[in-house]
Amino acid sequence: MVKPLEHYFTNNDNLKSEIKKLSYSWDNYVFSFLSDNGVFSKMKIDYGSLFLLETYLKNKKEDPPHDFLDVGCGYGYIGIVLSKVFNIKGTMIDVNKRAVHLTKRNIDLNKVDCEAFVSDTYENVKNKYDLIITNPPIRAGKKVLLDILRGAINYLNDDGECWFVMRVDHGVKTMIKNLEDVYNCEVIDKSKGFYVVSLKIKKNALTNNI
C-alpha cells in the first residue's frame, strides 16, 4: 500500500520520538528548544524564522507590542524568544499536536509567560492581539496561507500589525498583491531571497471586513 505523503503539519501519533535540543542566543539571553521528528525544521532553527524574528526585535526595540499571537508556532522558537526579550505575554498556536506539546515544554524550559494550544488557523482563537507573527506553512497551500494572512484582520487590534516571512520563489510578491486590498503592506527587509513583510489594517477594511 502506498503511504500517504506526510508533512510537518500532519498529525501522526505513531511517529517515533527522537528529541533533540537546540540552542539560540539573543543579547544576553540564552534559549533551549526541544525539537522532534514530525515538526518543522527539527535539526536547526530555520533561517526564515530567524530572519523574521531578529528583524522584528531590532525594529520594535523602542516600541514593543503588549501581546502577540504566533501562528504556526512549531516548537515555539519565535514566540518564546519574543516573549522573553520584550517581557510580554504570548499565545502560540499550531495545527500539529506534537508541535504544540513541544512548545508547552519549551515554554516551561525557558520560563516565559506564554500559552500554547492546537488550532487549525484561527478556529480556537478568541482574542485580539497587537501583533500576529508567522512563518506560514507554504506546503499547506494557498488557501491556508490566505486564511492565515487575510484572516489576521479579525484577530488584530485596530492599530495592530501582522508580520510574516516568505521567499520570493514561494510567491511573496503575488501574496503581497493578494493582501493589498485590506492591508498597507511594507517590505521591511530582504535577505537570501526571504522578505519580511508587515501588514497594517487599512481604515476602510475595518468596516468592509473581508
Ligand SMILES: C[S@@+](CC[C@H](N)C(=O)[O-])C[C@H]1O[C@@H](n2cnc3c(N)ncnc32)[C@H](O)[C@@H]1O
Ligand atoms: C514554516 S513552519 C514554522 C514553524 C515555527 N514557527 C518555526 O519558526 O520554527 C509553519 C508551521 O505552521 C503549522 N501549520 C500548518 N498548517 C497550519 C494550520 N492550518 N493552522 C495552524 N498551523 C498550521 C505547521 O505545523 C508548522 O509548524
